[in-house]
Amino acid sequence: MDDIKYSSSQPQMPKYDPDKDYGTPKSDSATMVTLNIDGVDVTVPDGTSIMHAAQLGGVTVPKLCATDSLEPFGSCRLCLVEIEGRRGYPASCTTPVAPGLKVKTQTPKLADVRRGVMELYISDHPLDCLTCAANGDCELQDMAGAVGLREVRYGYEGENHIGQAKDESNPYFTFDPSKCIVCSRCVRACEETQGTFALTIQGRGFESKVSAGNKDFLDSECVSCGACVQACPTATLMEKTVIEAGTPEHKITTTCAYCGVGCSFDAEMKGEQVVRMTPSKEGGANHGHSCVKGRFAWGYATHADRITTPMIRKSIHDPWQKVGWDEAINYAASEIKRIQAQYGKEAVGGITSSRCTNEEVYVTQKLIRAVFGVNNVDTCARVCHSPTGYGLKQTLGESAGTQTFDSVMKSDVIFVMGANPTDGHPVFASIMKRRLREGAKLIVVDPREIDLVDNSPHVRADYHLKLRPGTNVAMISAISHVIVTEGLVQEEFVKARCEWDSYVAWRDFAAKPENSPEALEKELGVPANDVREAARLYATGGNAAIYYGLGVTEHSQGSTTVMGIANLAMATANIGREGVGVNPLRGQNNVQGSCDMGSMPHEFPGYRHVSDDATRAQFEQAWGVTLSADPGLRIPNMLDLAVEGSFKAVYCVGEDIAQSDPDTQHVTHALENMECVIVQDLFLNETAKFAHVFFPGASFLEKNGTFTNAERRISPVRKVMTPKNGMEDWEITAKFSEALGYPMHYAHASEIMDEIAALTPTFTGVSFKKLDELGSIQWPCNDEAPTGTPTMHVDEFVRGKGKFFITQYVPTTERVNQKYPLILTTGRILSQYNVGAQTRRTHNVAWHHEDLIEIHPHDAEDRGIAEGDWVGITSRAGQTVLRAKITDRVQPGVVYTTFHHPESGANVITTDNSDWATNCPEYKVTAVQVSKVNQLSDWQKQYRSFSDTQIELSGMDPQTVVS
Amino acid sequence: MEVEKLIKMANQIGDFFEANPDVEEAKREIASHLKKFWNSIMIKTLVAHVQQQQGQGLHPKVIAAIQQHLHL
Known part of the structure; x- marks a missing residue:
């Protein structure tokens, strides 16, 4: 062992272990305090609780109502200690440290009190430990052991709370009030961690119980973030997956594949099966918190709709043919070669997605620039940020x-x-x-x-x-x-x-x-x-x-x-x-990263313009090819040229332009006009219904890589199970590249990151090894900032001096008139994510199973529209039909909908108007008329029939595939 | 590429830089924006429209920007 020297002038802070529960939050104070706990001097920041200090010093004080994600509450009376010179038995969770305190955490008297407390708890608790879902992961069980409880003198026959009905309404967790010890951890998690205040303690004394506002959990204000489940020390609030599978046996830290917050999660596993996802306490973005999507909505990864075998076909009216990887990749490569020979180099391009890892985006743009020989690569950030x-x-x-x-x-x-x-x-x-x-x-x-x-x-x-x-x-x-x-x-x-x-x-x-x-x-x-x-x-x-x-x-x-x-x-x-x-605030998990990785047609990784000779020379040397200095086509440009007939093939990785991009009918017309649409995805998404080659992709649980969130935080994505499709996505792209005559020699995603770091000044210090050490890194990370840059532009702006721009208001050409008197705007909802391909294949549909049109009571009344009526929404671009929700959340003259279901056709009505600088679509303003109707729109009927046919052509049953 | 769409897009760019009180700088910025973000197929179509159709329908400053700064 190292010879560690302690001295009072340089106090040593004991090492923090994230896997331990310190009972109360850590203090950020810079002032250090030394006290003595059970004979050992411990030096901790001022403001630390005695409980926390004890744990830092290696002494565990029994506790039930305390956990280090919540402020101390002091209700369970298990964590009592004795302090020399003080009277009574203060609770160690609510008592802060002070210099020179002498604390005893274990005395005969304390043991007696604690046993007495536990005896009371257990006298009103089911003794089904062996068959309980929390068996082995129950703090009540642990405490009974810790205090040496051997008998319950009161018996179990008295008035008790055992045998109450479970609330199983939430699709992801159960609430079993019989097992509740009313420690309030769930209530406090709902308040402090999540901020929803859906749970309360109702009643007093023996009548006290946890209540979701006198409703079942599903109908309550609960947003199903799971903070209460995580905080619960017993089996009262329990994940259904744990009830089914039992406790996990190992865990791997990874990063959520939903929104731009980029939460860090511990995938808790049994072999290759995910048992639960627990937000990591050390997660730089989320600090142990999560939402309903990240914590619970990962079932899509093993959903029956997943396609795991490559497929090809000559025409979109032909049945799909299931083939091996080599055949699919060689066919795709031969089509790209044929089309470029026939129509010219510029007739092909690719689209990456913010759902891809940095490494996948990097190899895709490399394939397009270096192998296709064009800069026609774009990403879904085109339509968002x-x-x-x-x-x-x-x-x-x-x-x-x-x-x-x-x-x-x-x-x-x-x-x-x-x-x-x-x-x-x-x-x-x-x-x-x-x-x-x-x-x-x-x-x-x-x-x-x-x-x-x-x-x-x-x-x-x-x-x-x-x-x-x-x-x-x-x-x-x-x-x-x-x-x-x-x-x-x-x-x-x-x-x-x-x-x-x-x-x-x-x-x-x-x-x-x-x-x-x-x-x-x-x-x-x-x-x-x-x-x-x-x-x-x-x-x-x-x-x-x-x-x-x-x-x-x-x-x-x-x-x-x-x-x-x-x-x-x-x-x-x-x-x-x-x-x-x-x-x-970035919509998807890797919007920042996909842009950083050079997936825009005018920029190499690190936002360097393709016409910059020095940058291009660097990439030409590294990649061993000549690169184009001409900015490539953006997604809408590709689609326009496809409609006109000169753009013929697209490699679409993880993106679903047929659902997410505006003016759907224009998009699908463009796709129909192409000779080779290659889609790489988990599911037969809307774009895949127009595809000729389908490369089955891997879910975020099945691959290695990194995501970069809205705060520039690069976080590791780690493979926790074998890819069902047989390959990680970057491997598919690399094989595709090889089939086109340009082998990419990577053995692991980390080697792709090494290449990114070598070629990108803001990433030079990034590696998988450093990510393992630090957990996550906010770029820029280089020699000047070896551990990353939390706050930017501190002493000077990245461009040197900040530049003001004159921002003249120019009203949109999308204006209301007599024919289209209302403005439609769009947004999203907590339980669903983007086009819904993932969340619609989870129990999240319990909260949002269809998109609704929100309409102000005045506008509804003018048109004779009542709650729940079918409403036709017509714009200059098209028509769709949704059910009405009458609400004054929207102002008169404005209607609102979400876009999580393909048959809603929200983008059938959005127009091709776009941002002047970037062509980002004007999703948020569409002039429309709404009226009461009796049936779906023509587009919706055609969509249903086309979609069903396409599902059949893939060999699946339209009745069972999630729409 | 359909010139109508390009005219609409170019005019939006013109509208943004119109507010710049320095007219010469505004024209340079317009040309620079086109060169930086538009594919050469699109630029060629627009330049041809200026050369052959006197830039009909185009923002005057966009026409001037193309004439002065985009020689293809």
Whole structure:
């Protein structure tokens, strides 16, 4: 053993072990305190509980109501200790350390008290330990053992809570009140960790019980995040998968494949079977919390609809032919060669997805640039956050968010624009709500009343600027006007950090009378005074942070709004430190990463333009080929050229453009016109129904790689089971490349990351080895920042000086008129994810089994529409039919829907309007008319028939395949 | 590629840079944006439209940007 020297001047902090439960949260204090516990000196940060300190010192104090994810509660009376010079038996969870304390955790008296407490608990607890689902993983059982309980003198015949009915309504966990010890851990987890307050302790004394608001769990306010299940020390709240499979025997840490929060999870396994997913306490983004999708909705990975055998066919009207991998890959390669020979090199391209790992995206863009010989590679960020990439690069110099998620805990003002964190980014929303409950102010800019506005307990927006869809830039102009004309600009910061000339031009623009909140009041539909007060709050309320989502980017002026947001942050000096910043909330898990990896047609990995000779030379040398300096085609350009007949083949990895991209009929027409559509996916998705080659993909549980979340955090994805399709996705792409005459010599995904690091200045310090050591890394990670960069633009902007841009409001051409008098806008819901291909194949459909059209009571009444009626929604692009939900969450003149089900056809009605800079579709504004109808739209009927036929052609049964 | 779509896209770019009070810089920015983000097939089609149809339907500043800064 090493000879460790201790001294009082340099106290040694005992080593922290994330697998241990320290009972109470750790203290961040810099002041250290030394005390003596059971004869051993322990030095810990001030504010630490005695319980936590004891555990750090290697002594475990018995406990039931305490767990280190929750504030101490002091109710179970098991953790009592004796402190020299103090009277009585204080609870170690609620008693903080103090210098020089002498604590005893084990004495005959304490043992006696603890046995007495346990005796009472056990007298009202079923003794079915051997057949209980928590057997071996039950803290009550552990404590009975720890205190040496040998008999229960009271007997078991008295009045008790045993034999009560279980609540099994939640599809993922059961609630068995018979096993409840009323420790309140679930109630506190719901409040403190999740912030939903769905659970309470009802009644007093013997009558006390955990209640989900007198409803069953499914119908209650519960959002099924599972924090209560994780916190429960007994089998009261228990995962159904554990009830079925028993306790797991090993675990592997990996990263969630859903939203851009990128939660870290421990996949708890029995052999190759996942028993449960538990959010890792050490997860940099989630700190042990999760949402219903990440924790529970992973069953799709083994769903019967998964296709695991490669398939090919000549025409989309032919039955699919199941073939071996070699035949499928060789066929695809021969088609690409044939098409390029016949129609020219530029007739082919590829699309990657934010659902792919960094390594998969990297090899796909490499295949397209180096082997296809074109830059026609794009990614689904095209239709979500491409304006973020453009706008932040222009103004700040880097296409990424500026902060960590934890930064919000230092914000005084939180400005949420066009994002719905409680549904889209639930785990981050929980952190944000915690900060709001602590008193941070909230400004919400959204046409719809999202839950943060007034539907989250103890959280309420100070200002909800309920603007008309499509007027974001006008709103930013109005806020800028107030900041500039009321002298709220931090000129010292601007002088030191930004291009002064660009600031002056912006200032003069913002100060124009036509940009005042009063002048824009009618256009915005928001009272001018509210805009003024919100602007003052943002500029003067302390640390102010902007969080935005697709409600900002998916507009014809999406890029303009992003630049306007960056202008605001620079003008008010709200950038470059914790608590502030510009924070794009990314929709999917790897939006940031897929963009970082060079999947945009004009950029190599690391956001370097294809026309930059030095960069291109570097890649040419590494890849041993000549590369094109011409920006490639974007997805909508590919589709337009396909409709015109010159674009003939696409390799589509993990992306479903036939469902997710706007103007569906245009997309499907383009796909029908192509001669070779290659789809790599888990399921026969909508795009695959138009495909000629199907490469079955692997789920995130079946492969190695990395995802990069919204805070630039690169986190490891680890293989926990053998791929059902036989290969990891990067291997498929590499084999495809080899068949085209360009072998890619990687033995493992880590070698792909090594190549990325060698070629990308912001990634030079990244490796799988370092990820194993650190858990995750926020790029840039290089010699200057060997462990990564949590906050960006600290001393200077990545581009040097920050640059202001004039952001003139240009109303969209998608305007309402007599024929289309309403504006349709779209969004998402907590339980479903994106196009729903994953979540529709889980029990999450219990919460959302169809997309509804939200309509204001006035608009509904005008049209004779009642709740639940079939409503036809018609735009310039098409028509679809959904059921009505009448609600004043939307304002009069605005209707709203989600897009998680293909037959909803939400994108049949969206148009081909797009952002001026990036072609990101204008999903958020579509002029429509709605009316009561009796039947599905023609498109929906055609869709159903086409889809059924395609499912049959694949050899599956349309009756059993999830739609 | 269908020139109507390209005109619409180019005009949106023109609308953004229209606000720049420095007219010469605005034209450079428009041309630079096209070169940076548009594939050469698209640029060629648009340039041909300016050369052959006097840029009919195009934002005047886009026409000027193409004439001054995009020589293909």
